[in-house]
Structure formats: structure tokens, C-alpha cells
Amino acid sequence: MSVVMVLLRRELSLAWARGGGALLAVGFFVAAAVMLPLSLGPTPARLAGVSSGVTWVVLSLASLLSLDRMFERDFEDGALDLLALGPLPLEIVSAIKCFAQWTVSGAPLALAAPVVAIGLGARMTVAPMIFAAAALGGLAFAFLGGTGAALALASRRGGVLIAVVVLPLLTPPVIFGGAAIANFNEGLPWVGALSLLAAYALGCVALTPFAMAGACRNAQS
């Protein structure tokens, strides 16, 4: 078994254990979405208008939930030193960590997103688009979240710091994804917005590992 698989298996098991894994993020997502009709009033027409957009925003917040321990645990217990002295560079290690985070929290959220949106009154036909946007956006959220988590290493109250650092970076995917869903819903061209979302997500996958590795090295020195 290659070292990539060795590390990925460990990271998946740790990501699953971290903060209850998928259940916690999905539980938060569903609970926050249920609050919406309670505050806006249950008028179906009003809810249907905002359902997909609100789903999308709540999803991005839910994906922030279990980020704060992504690097911090490894840093505190010395495992980050071990990872740094392994055969793969820290850039690849960071990317594998984020991918595991996406698998455990982003992918289940993407599965839950259409259900929540439809429950709030979105049309059935928009479900595939919400899933696609959530899956792609989740990739960006995981990698940006990892960057925030790495930057917050060795600082107290890192959890709040991560949210503050990461939220501005989440705005582009929220805009692109929201536009793709809204356009699809109204029968307008949506390929452009979804392409931009995909481009942003892939850009994050390609670039943030360097930032994460740099932040880890800085914390270790």
C-alpha cells in the first residue's frame, strides 16, 4: 500500500472521529435550516424564494464546524513532526488532510443539501444543481478551511480566528454557487457560474497546500 493510502486512511479515521464526523456537520446544517421557517414565517411562497440561497449559506457555515482541530491536534501531540519527517512533503500531507475532511464532512453535506433545499420549498428539478454546487463548493471550503486552521496554529482561541480568516475567502464560492443555483432555477444560463465555482475550487486545491505547509513549518520552528 502506498504511503498516500496509508496517510489517507489515517486522516479519514481521524476526520471521522473529530467532532462526530459527518453527523455533526449534517446535524448542524439541518438544524440551522429548520430555524429558517421559524424566523421567516412558514409562508411557502416566501420560503421557496430564498430556499436555495439560504441552503447554500448555511452549508458554507456548516462546513466550518470541525475545521479547528484539523492541524491543531497533530501540532499539539507531536504528530505534525512525525508527518513532516515522512516520505511526502507537507504540501501533499496538507492536501490529503483537506481531502479527507471533504470526504467526511463535505460530501455528506452535499448529499444533504438538496434534501434540505427541497424541504424548504425549492423545486425538485434544482436538486442536481444544488448537489453539484455543494460538492464543488465543499472542496473549496475544505481547502480554505484547512488554510485557516494551519494559520491559526499555536494561537489561542484558534476556532474563532479560523472563522474570521476563512469567511471572506468563502465569499467567491458562495457567490458563484448561489448564482449557478439561482440561474438554473429560473432557466437562465448557469454553466458560467458553475465553471467559475469549479475553477475557484480547483484553484484552492492547487494553491492552498503551499500556504498550509508554510504555516505548519512556521508553527513548528
Place this chain on the structure above:
Amino acid sequence: MIETLKIEGLALQRGERILFRQLDLRAQAGEAVALVGSNGAGKTSLLRAVAGFIRPAEGRILFEDKDQAVPADDARRLGCHMLGHQDGLKTGRSARDELIFQARWTGGTAALALAAAERLGLTRLLDLEVRVLSAGQRRRLALARLIASPRPLWLLDEPLAPLDTASRALFGTLMAEHVAGGGIILAAVHDPLPIPVRTARVGAAPSGAEAVGP
């Protein structure tokens, strides 16, 4: 793959404080070097500098194989075990999973990991979660990684601290075997190691630290 570790004119700085200057050290295959010095003299920092975590303020750290330089990055990623105060074991996972991960990650195999566990008397504990192990048992689990994946250079920071007498003797045997097999050991210690070692002093006599200008 690492036959010689050469440290030339090394100075390390932590924050505004110079820990030591002009440190020269040479360790050959088959040699164990004990780093001694008072608390805060820079023993741990020296080990972390050799492992590549701390950048030297001055001087060089070189790895050589048969008079041929080995790129420091390769030497560290493929030829170096570091065992610090923290063992990097995840409390929520079983001892078996952690040991096998650590061994495979550093280039060993599951079979070697299990053999190492038996050697260190850990077989009975492998199914337990790391959180229920005692400090000494954890340390033994971390030591098992050293023999589960063969790497020539061992950087050890107070390796004996939580071990009982029997485990210290056993670890002495393991270190002696590693050195006899052409390995290099660099260990920061307060208690004497149970094998023949060369002693190197880190830091001057504790006359106070120098401040450096900007």
C-alpha cells in the same frame, strides 16, 4: 544512507536569544552521541535543527553518505527518526493502528511493527486505545516505531524519561543494536544512557544569555 552527520559552526537563535554559537559536532555511523547541558541550553533546539524544523542562525548541518553529500531534505524525510517529548500518538485510536501507521509512514511494514511491539512487550496492549496507556507504555509504543522502520539517524529527546528500569535496559539493548548496525544516535539526556556514548556539551556554562541586536 547517512554515514556522517556534520554540524559546522552552528548557532541557534530562539526569538531574541542566542542559544549557542560555534557548535561543531561530527557523528559517524556506529556512534552514539549524548548531548548534555543545563535546562534551556538548546539541546532540544539542536535536535529540532538537525531534523530541519529550526533554521540555523549561522553554520551548516550536513548529511553525508560515503563522502558524498546527501541533500538535507532527503536525509530528513527518509533517513531520520525523531522522538521528542511528545510521541505523536493519537489518544483516540488503538495502539495497533497508531504503531502500524507510524511504522508504515516512516518506511516500515505492518509485520515489522508487530515484531517491534513484541520485542517491547506491547503485544498485549495493542488492542487498547492509546488514551488508557501509561506514560511509560506510550513511550515504549513510540520506541517500537524506531525499530519497526529502519532509518539510520535517531534523534532522541530525553528518551529514557518515563521508562522503568527493565524498559531502560531493553532500550539500551535496542540502541546498542542500532549503533552496531551502522546507525547514528543523537540523544539529549540528563540521565546517562545505558550504552557507551561520546558526550557533547551544548551551550556554554550558564553564564547568562547574550542579547542580539536587530
